[in-house]
Amino acid sequence: MxxxxxxxxxxxxxxxxxxxxxxxxxxxxxxxxxxxxxxxxxxxxxxxxxxxxxxxxxxxxxxxxxxxxPKIRVGEIENGVVEIKTGSDVVVTIRPVKGTACLIPTSYASLPGDVQVGSQIKLNDGDIHLEVTRVEDADVHCHVLDGGLLSSHKGINLPGVHVSAPxxxxxxxxxxxxxxxxxxxxxxxxxxxxxxxxxxxxxxxxxxxxxxxxxxxxxxxxxxxxxxxxxxxxxxxxxxxxxxxxxxxxxxxxxxxxxxxxxxxxxxxxxxxxxxxxxxxxxxxxxxxxxxxxxxxxxxxxxxxxxxxxxxxxxxxxxxxxxxxxxxxxxxxxxxxxxxxxxxNQRFQDRAGAEHLGNFPAAICEIAAHAAEDTGAKWIVGFTQTGSTAALLSKQKSPIPIVVFSHFPDIERRLSLLWGVLPRRMPPVADTESLVLQVDRALLAEGRVNPGDPLVIVAGAPIQTKGHTNFLQLHRVGERDAR
Missing domain, CATH: 3.20.20.60 (Phosphoenolpyruvate-binding domains)
Known part of the structure; x- marks a missing residue:
């Protein structure tokens, strides 16, 4: 996986x-x-x-x-593309004009107010480098330090400049x-x-x-x-x-x-x-x-x-x-x-966030990761209503695969971004006993476990408690049904 x-x-x-x-x-x-x-x-x-x-x-x-x-972009360039030559002088303007080799339009109206003499302007992902020499009304006069080809709508960056746009x-x-x-x-x-x-x-x-x-x-x-x-x-x-x-x-x-x-x-x-x-x-x-x-x-x-x-x-x-x-x-x-x-090479054996200082959910999830390795668990299983349990399990970077269940479809989809987490949907359950039974059935139905396989299960108890991971159980698949 x-x-x-x-x-x-x-x-x-x-x-x-x-x-x-x-x-x-x-x-x-x-x-x-x-x-x-x-x-x-x-x-x-x-x-x-x-x-x-x-x-x-x-x-x-x-x-x-x-x-x-607030991405700042070059306006329309005459014929679509122009060469800006190293060592030349150009004007970056907020006037509605067509761009040429010496006149570069932009729709960012605050440009003359944001820059000053000595400010750096970079165009086209930094390929073209300008330095401001003078600001005059709607025009920003620049010297070209590094030239290149410039086409319409390429990006403008202002490194070191506080851009006033939100x-x-x-x-x-x-x-x-x-x-x-x-x-x-x-x-x-x-x-x-x-x-x-x-x-x-x-x-x-x-x-x-x-x-x-x-x-x-x-x-x-x-x-x-x-x-x-x-x-x-x-x-x-x-x-x-x-x-x-x-x-x-x-x-x-x-x-x-x-x-x-x-x-x-x-x-x-x-x-x-x-x-x-x-x-x-x-x-x-x-x-x-x-x-x-x-x-x-x-x-x-x-x-x-x-x-x-x-x-x-x-x-x-x-x-x-x-x-x-x-x-x-x-x-x-x-x-x-x-x-x-x-x-x-067990690169992640020393896991991040070892000091929890009263953070019970983080401590529970770290213990779960260690317990899964020590017991040879097939899966670390989480149940979440907010996604927080999944994030805490994910950050352990455990070699044991993680599956996290939620009965909210939006939470299930969000889990797709988290490292190591296999998202799964589960119908609402009333208590931890029902949760464990549902986990067994779901993983058996997908062929991800066999009867008797060890699991480490993490959740919050009572089961409907949100954002309060405090439950950890070592469990063998099918042992609930055998009782």
């Missing part, structure tokens, strides 16, 4: 029912919808297809809505209104800078979609791609439901050579708080146009797995690539190989 999850971005190359089914069969755990592209009608069709196909296949597949955020924009609000109404399982907030950015969107979700049960409010994934987010990482982790290491913009906004170190540090910190973390951007980029990855990409995916990431993400590889299904299959093979190493 593969533990590290795969997030696939859907797009023109992968939004057909046939390809979505093939992606799920190949190992897609989470379908990402990038709201920087496409319209709500296209995304609605993808949501329906993922739901219908995953239900037919009996697979829990989560849907992640990735909001556009992380949660009016367009994002409209898109999220649509997304939650359509039943997305997670929402990713772009360009997070501080915990207040996450708190703002959480408050908006509760005010507009709260039903008195916070566990059913859509979880927020904070995308870490700004230097301010690195500075406030600990505080962001306290209010977010998960993290995405968005290495594309992160590698433009911060020194490129520091990205691998930041990746490892973010994953390490997330493990201590049981937050799921997604490692994203250019993981198998060459497979957008080639059927096999580069050796460096293979190492990149494997190293993210060995770092302990919950999930690895594919972007253009599956959304617009020529080999979307083959890419997922390849990623699965790389993950399998890395996880074999992970368990063979």
């Amino acid at each position: 593969r533990r590290t999850k795969i997030v696939c971005t859907l797009g023109p190359a992968s939004e057909s029912p046939e390809t979505i089914e093939a992606l799920i069969e190949a190992g897609m755990d989470v379908a990402r919808l990038n709201f920087s592209h496409g319209d709500q009608g296209t995304h609605a069709a993808c949501i329906r297809r993922v739901r219908d196909i995953s239900q037919r296949l009996g697979r829990a597949v989560a849907i992640l809505q990735d909001l556009r955020g 992380s949660f924009t009016p367009r994002d609000q409209r898109d999220l209104q649509f997304g939650i109404a359509s039943g997305v399982d997670y929402v990713a907030l772009s360009f997070v800078r501080c915990p207040e950015d996450v708190a703002q969107i959480r408050k908006w979700i509760v005010e507009n979609f709260g039903d008195g049960e916070e566990m059913h409010c859509t979880p927020v994934i904070a995308k870490i791609e700004k230097p301010e987010a690195i500075h406030h990482l600990d505080a962001i982790m306290e209010v977010a439901d998960g993290l995405m290491i968005a290495r594309g913009d992160l590698g433009v906004e911060t020194p490129l050579e520091g990205v691998p170190i930041l990746q490892k540090e973010i994953i390490r910190k997330a493990a201590f708080t049981a937050l799921p973390v997604i490692t994203a951007t250019q993981m198998l980029e060459s497979m957008t146009h080639n059927p096999i990855p580069t050796r460096a990409e293979t190492c990149d995916v494997a190293n993210a797995v060995l770092d302990g990431t919950d999930a690895v993400m594919l972007s253009g590889e599956t959304s617009v690539g020529e080999f979307p299904v083959e890419t997922v299959q390849t990623m699965g093979k790389i993950i399998d190989a890395a996880e074999r190493l992970m368990f063979s």
